[in-house]
Amino acid sequence: MDLEQIRQLSARDMAEVDRVVQERLRSDVLLINQLGLYIINSGGKRLRPLLVLLAARACGYAGPHHVPLAAIIEFIHTATLLHDDVVDASDLRRGRDTANAIWGNEAAVLVGDFLYSRSFQMMVEIGSMRIMEIMAQTTNTIAEGEVMQLLNCHDPDTTEARYLEVIRSKTAKLFEAAARVGALLGEQPPQIETAMADYGMHLGTAFQLIDDVLDYSADSTETGKNIGDDLAEGKPTLPLIHAMREGTPAQVELIRQAIEQGGRDHIDAVQAAIESTGAIAYTAQSAREAADKATQALEGLPTSQYKDALYALAEFAVSRTH
Numbered sequence: 001m002d003l004e005q006i007r008q009l010s011a012r013d014m015a016e017v018d019r020v021v022q023e024r025l026r027s028d029v030l031l032i033n034q035l036g037l038y039i040i041n042s043g044g045k046r047l048r049p050l051l052v053l054l055a056a057r058a059c060g061y062a063g064p065h066h067v068p069l070a071a072i073i074e075f076i077h078t079a080t081l082l083h084d085d086v087v088d089a090s091d092l093r094r095g096r097d098t099a100n101a102i103w104g105n106e107a108a109v110l111v112g113d114f115l116y117s118r119s120f121q122m123m124v125e126i127g128s129m130r131i132m133e134i135m136a137q138t139t140n141t142i143a144e145g146e147v148m149q150l151l152n153c154h155d156p157d158t159t160e161a162r163y164l165e166v167i168r169s170k171t172a173k174l175f176e177a178a179a180r181v182g183a184l185l186g187e188q189p190p191q192i193e194t195a196m197a198d199y200g201m202h203l204g205t206a207f208q209l210i211d212d213v214l215d216y217s218a219d220s221t222e223t224g225k226n227i228g229d230d231l232a233e234g235k236p237t238l239p240l241i242h243a244m245r246e247g248t249p250a251q252v253e254l255i256r257q258a259i260e261q262g263g264r265d266h267i268d269a270v271q272a273a274i275e276s277t278g279a280i281a282y283t284a285q286s287a288r289e290a291a292d293k294a295t296q297a298l299e300g301l302p303t304s305q306y307k308d309a310l311y312a313l314a315e316f317a318v319s320r321t322h
Contacts, residue, residue, distance in 0.1 A: 001312035003045075003320075009309050010053045013067060017049050020071040024118055035099050035111045039078055043094045047207070048178050049074045051313070055182025055196055058298075058306035065126050066185055072122050072135070073178050075115045080142060080174075082112035087150065088233050131181055138177040145169025154234035156256040160241050164205070172204030179203070195297045199310065202294035206317040209287035212237040214322065216274055231270060234262035238286065239279040240270075246277040284318070291318045 007014065025036040049070035056066035082099055084090070086108050091101040100108035116139065123132050148166045152158045179200030183193040215230045216239055230237050236259050244252050251273040258270050274280060294314045301307045 001308055003312075003316050006054070006309045006312055006316070007050070009305060010050060010057070013053045013057075013070070014046070014050065016067045017053070017070045017074070020068055021074060024071060024075075024122060027114070031103070031107060032111055032114055035103050035107060036078075036115065038102070039082060039099050039111075040074070042096055044077075046074065047313070048077050048174055051175060051178040051200065051203070052182055054306050054309050054313070055179045055200075056185045057182075058301055058304055058310055059183045059186025059188050059192065059196070060302075061182070061186040063185065065128075066182065068122050068126060069131070069181050069185070070178075072119045073174065073181075075119045075122075076135070076139060076142075077174055079112040079115040079119075080146070080170075082108045082115070083146070087146070090229075128184075130184060134177055134180060134184070138173050141169050141173045145171070145173065149235070152236060154260050154262065156236060156244065156259040158236040158241065160238065160245075163236065163238060163241060167205055167208045168201065171208040172201045175204030175207070176200035192300055195300050199294045199297040199314075202290045202297065203314055203317055206287040206290035206294065206314065209238060209283055209290065210318055210320060212239055213280055213283050213287070215239075216271055217280055228264050228267040228270070231258055231267065232262055232264050234259055238283045239274050242279040242282045243270075243274045243277045246279070247273050251277070287318045291315065 001009075021040055022037075025033065025040065027033055027036075052070040052073055053066055056069075081093070085093060085098040086100050086105045090098050092098060098108075099111070119135070120132075123135055145166055145168075148162075149170055152162060152166060176197045177200070180193060180197040183196035188196070212230070215237065216227065231240070240255055240259065244255050247255065254266060254269055255273060258266050291314045294317075295311055298307060298310055301310075
C-alpha cells in the first residue's frame with residue numbers, strides 16, 4: 001500500500017477534515033483568513049491528521065469526533081510551522097514563500113497563536129477532559145522541544161541523546177498524540193492506547209530522521225528546500241553529530257566551525273565529510289530502527305485495512321524522497 005492508496009482509504013474522512021479546517025479558520029479579521037488559508041493550503045503531506053483518522057478506524061471507532069480532532073492536530077502543527085519559520089528566519093517552505101516572508105513576523109506569530117487558541121476551543125466542544133489533558137501536555141512538550149532546539153543551535157557539542165530528545169519533544173510528540181487520541185476514541189484498553197502512542201512516537205522520530213537525511217542528500221526541487229538549510233541555521237542534526245564522531249580532526253574542526261557560524265559557505269566540504277563518514281547511512285538506519293519499533297507496537301491491534309495502512313505509513317516515513 002503506497003501513500004496514495006493510504007489516502008484513498010481515508011479520502012471521505014479527509015474531505016470532511018478539509019471542510020472543518022476551512023470552516024474553523026474563518027475569522028472576522030481578514031488577515032487571519034488570508035494567512036491561515038495560505039499556510040493550510042501550502043501543499044503539506046497532512047500526515048498527522050491522516051494518522052488520527054487511521055488510528056481511530058483501526059481501533060474500531062465509528063463516531064464523528066475523529067474529524068474535528070484531525071483538524072485540531074493540523075491546526076496545532078500549522079501553528080508550530082508559523083512560529084518555527086519566524087524563529088529560523090526562513091523565507092522558503094515547500095518551495096513557496098513562508099507566511100512571515102509575505103506578511104511579516106508579527107502577523108505570522110499572532111496567527112499561529114490564533115490557531116492554537118482555536119484548537120482548544122474545538123477541544124472544549126468535543127467535551128473530553130482526557131483529550132484536553134493529552135493535547136495540553138502535547139503542546140507544552142512541543143514548546144519545550146522548540147526551546148531545547150534553540151539552545152542546541154550553534155552548539156557543536158550537542159550529543160546524539162540531546163538531539164533525539166529534541167526530536168521526540170518537538171516533532172514526534174504530535175504524532176504520538178494523533179495516534180493516542182485515535183485509540184482513546186475507540187475506547188481501547190490502556191495497553192492498546194499506550195501501544196498506539198508508542199507507534200506515533202516512533203513514526204514521528206523516523207519521519208524527522210529522514211528529514212535530516214534529505215537535508216543533505218535530496219533534490220531541492222523535490223523538497224522545496226535548499227541543501228544544507230539546517231546547517232545554515234546552525235542546527236546540529238544527526239548526520240553532523242555522527243560525522244563529528246567518526247571524522248578526521250580536520251573534518252571535525254570544519255563541521256564545528258560550520259555549526260558555530262551557520263551559513264552555507266563550506267557546504268560542499270561538509271557534505272563530503274558526511275558522505276565519507278557514513279553519516280547518511282547511519283541516520284537512515286536509525287530511522288529504519290524507529291519505523292520497525294513503530295510497526296511492532298501495532299501487533300495488538302485486530303487485523304484490518306486500517307492497520308495495514310498504519311504499517312504502510314511507517315514504511316513511507318523511511319522510503320520517501322521528499
